Amino acid sequence: MRNNVIFSMLGIILNTIIPIITYPYVTRVLGVDSLGIYNFYSSASTYLILLTNLGISIYGIREIGRFRNNVKQISRIYFELLSINLFMCLLALCFVIYVILSIANPKDSFIISWFYLSVLFTCVGADWFFVALEKQKYLLIRNVIVKLLSLVSIFLFVTDRNDLLIYVAIISLSTILVSCCNVYSVLRFVDLSECRNIHCLRHIKQLMGIFIIDISYRYLGLVDVILLGIWGSKWDVGIYSVALKVVLLCIQFFNVLATTLLPRSSFYINNSEFLEFEKLSRKSVQLICFLCVPLVIFVFYCAHYIIYFLGGADFKDSILALKILSFSILFAILYNTIIFQILYPLGRIKSIIFVNTTGIIVNTILNYILIPNYHYIGIAYSYVITFIISLIIICIINIEDVKFIFTHRMLSYLVASLVVFVFNLLVFMDTILLVALDALIYFFVLYCMKEEFCVNAILYINGIRVRFLRKNNN
Template identity: 30%
Template sequence: MKKKSLGVNALLNGLRSALNLIFPLITFPYVSRVLSVDGMGIYNFSNTYVNYFVLIAGLGVATYAVREGAKYRDDKEQISEFASQIFTINMFSTLIAYILLIGSLLIFSNLRNYVTCILVFSLQLFFTTIGTEWLYTIYEEYQYITVRSIAFKIISIVLLFLLVHSPNDYLWYAAITVFASVGSNILNYIHAKSFCKIKLVKDTNWKYHLKPILIIFASAVAITLYVSSDTTILGLLKNDYAVGIYGVAVKIYTIVSGLISGLLVVTIPRLAMLIGKRKVREYNHVLQEVINSLSILGLPAAVGLVMLSQEVILIIAGKKYLNGTLSLQIITWALIFSNYSTIFNQCVLIPLKRESKALRNTVITGLINVGLNFIFIPLWSYDGTALSTVIAEFMVMFLNGWSGRDYIGPILKSRRTFKSMVDSIIGCMGIVVVCILLKIGIPSLILRTALSVVLSVIMYGAILVFLKNEIALEYLDKVTNRLKGH
């Protein structure tokens, strides 16, 4: 198998993550004006409701499949057998999810107004399963995934403007959302044959696969519950206004966090393959590159967002959401902790088959987060919710790091990692100076924000190069060689 470039994969996956996050930002302002409030309510409720069943259908299969399948990817016969077994388990979990979904629609009469929209969204269950995107992650086929994603997002935007014109067109909007999200998965299933033969099989080794899959699934459920609990508790203890203000801060935080994690998660199949083949030295080398890259990317993203939080809220949401500025500034620091936690979890604990420890850490953090919300929200409302999120993300980062300390510890203590962190801190001072000077000198909101981003990137990169940071010099060499046509 031809070795893929981690740098190119990171760029492609970052682009795909950006598209997935930008798509709602393009569509939402349009549909919120065209659709009625009731229509948007039906759409939002149905989407949220079906997502719980999407979680059941997924069952944690994707994460497990990438970890286990990466070591078989060079053997077509072995990967075909493995992929077929995983696909069979996934189809079975999807069937269970559909039975539970239909059962709930028959039992709960208050869901009758949502039935049609829920059934439209439920197509995601089947198409996500047959899409076998985990197979493309195993083979690091990010170019195919990204090109396909761009094409379907563009088609979806065109369909949106063609079909959604009146307050009652929420079903069209739901169908287009599904098409944008999973419509291309039919192509995935057909194209998957170029990697291996994938089919339903009778001789699935349920005993071997099911325990780790269920542990990963339980961890995913715990994450979903503790992430959702913030907004739920805020709504119970305060009001819709508080939830709306906090929701904007979370939306912006999620966009930036998704961009950073999208650049880093491409290393997961490579690390899983290396540890699966007992190539510990190579594994440690790649893991150190990932952690050092996060040191270089995470802190400047957080500092930049803190400095531009007011401008970003004004551009994305408008003046009526400015009360969320402090919440955004607080929750932004969770960027650093959450991405380190993701790396420790997905790149260390899962490949090393320590998913039970990851589950334990998530449950502990979830309980602490819920408790902190009940303490902080009465005191500081949505700002308290943001603070509890930061503390929770720090806790889960610490616990995941401690669970993988035999691999993570030597890397964090290394001179190279320490230098990357120091270089990043010094570089961030340059970002602060740039943003402050532009706030003083440029009154135009859009121009000030654009210049702040561009000049901050240039200033930060220049400082890293001046400090002879290895990662910055490596990227500079790549850019220089590309420009020279090498």
């Protein structure tokens, strides 16, 4: 299980590094206009994937995870969800054909066709099936190979401004190759005879629930940015978006923990192993607090380094926005973990939808009040406040389901954070040195309080040191 989390996080790192490598090259070669066309259709395909997926990615992980040891059940669920997904892609195809026929430019039609193929093969590939079976190692190896092939292809074949179509084809072909690998691999885990015994409609009600959750969860960081453009200015959007991307990357990195552990949580609940479920969820929340508190400190105090690295001096106004948004990291990750690792496996769909809807209403009201007067700073405060309120509400109305995660160990993170905060008020020094000292103080306080992860980390490092010394002595 620990390895699956590591493999998932390595996958996130890989998906982050490859664009960082290719983006500067592609920007220079293709130019602003071509890149703008690509980004427009790429964004459109992302929304098309969201609509055609219908929440299947999350729902499929839970359902396959529940019956992971029953080949007939997982085969039936796989074929049912795949059929629903293909039907949605067929509906999307009607829309895509209409768009293509409405466009006179054959170049745009070519790009739309390739992106639709990406949508279709993303559906057929069904990554969620392998996540549900905890095959993250396979997913990582597959992604490394395909990403490297696409990386080499971009540098070999995309050489001037006229190569936009080649670039689109390479990106789409990488998705197609990934999906073909999945289709070949999935045959080892399913019983093909079960494709005759499917009943797709039994999933629709629950799929609509998770689809609403998915849509409402994506409101923050998407629709609120649109509101900033309406009630503020395009300059505000540009400044805010850079800071938001940093925070979303941090959140995404840790959110993979909840997705990775969702099938195991669902399996425990389905088999009435509630003590194991509580133990897993408790450790997950403790690990998040253990790692996210220093991450918040790092992002807050190194905001100017991060912004200058990503956007340069032109985006210096993003520094304050990033400092404000940094406080949302811990609350957003805890909120996501409680939803997808605890409440969703327990089937608390209505509760999740209610809290997400409440969060949207609160965020919209705050944006309406704050954006006209405080612009991008206002929306940053609104973002943080929304997650704090949502986290409090979801814990209160589901207290019987989540109370087991609140242990005395949580106090150790609060104490360590307060010690670091007081230290920073009393000491003035270079930022890098200050952050390094903050980390040492934070982990030292936790070690003194016998915090589990900190003690285990020290023992693990000490074990490596002992083995290294023994090897050298021999």
